Amino acid sequence: MNQKKPEATPPHAARFLATAFLSGLLFAFGLALGGMTLPSKIVGFLDFSSGLNGWDPSLGLVMGGALLVYVPTWMWVKRRSRPLFDVQFHVPERHQIDLPLVAGAIIFGVGWGIAGFCPGPAFVSLGALSKPGLLLVLGMTAGILGYRLFQRVLNRGAG
DSSP, rough: OOOOOOSSSSSTTHHHHHHHHHHHHHHHOOOOOHHTTHHHHHHHHHTTTGGGGSSOOOHHHHHHHHHHHHHHHHHHHHTSOTTTTSOOOOOOOOOOOHHHHHHHHHHHHHHHHHSSHHHHHHHHHTTTTTTHHHHHHHHHHHHHHHHHHHHHHHHHHHH
């Protein structure tokens, strides 16, 4: 019985982590360069109270620029049989729109509008020791932990 021991780490783990880190760094650089770590940019995009004169379209331009990079890259990637550093692609299988999805989207949107941060820029702003960014990250963490606790309580009641 010569059974091979499973490896402690996948063979491409270091390259996978390095690629994830560099991708995150590039994303953070793009957010900072586009001014997306400034809540005033987000609020300026969402605020039409003074008409188009006070509206700041820069968020839309950043999103458009991101799509110009993402769409051709995704078209190229999906032609591959598998990713470079994994055995398969991990694409969501669910396509239905349900209450948890809609509720999460509403909470995300309201939080984004109130705080002027979404999660990516909030984490990037931590690098600048931003107090609002820190408060948002702490709030997101509390929300995640609260949701997990709520799910455990629901699962105990159902079982």
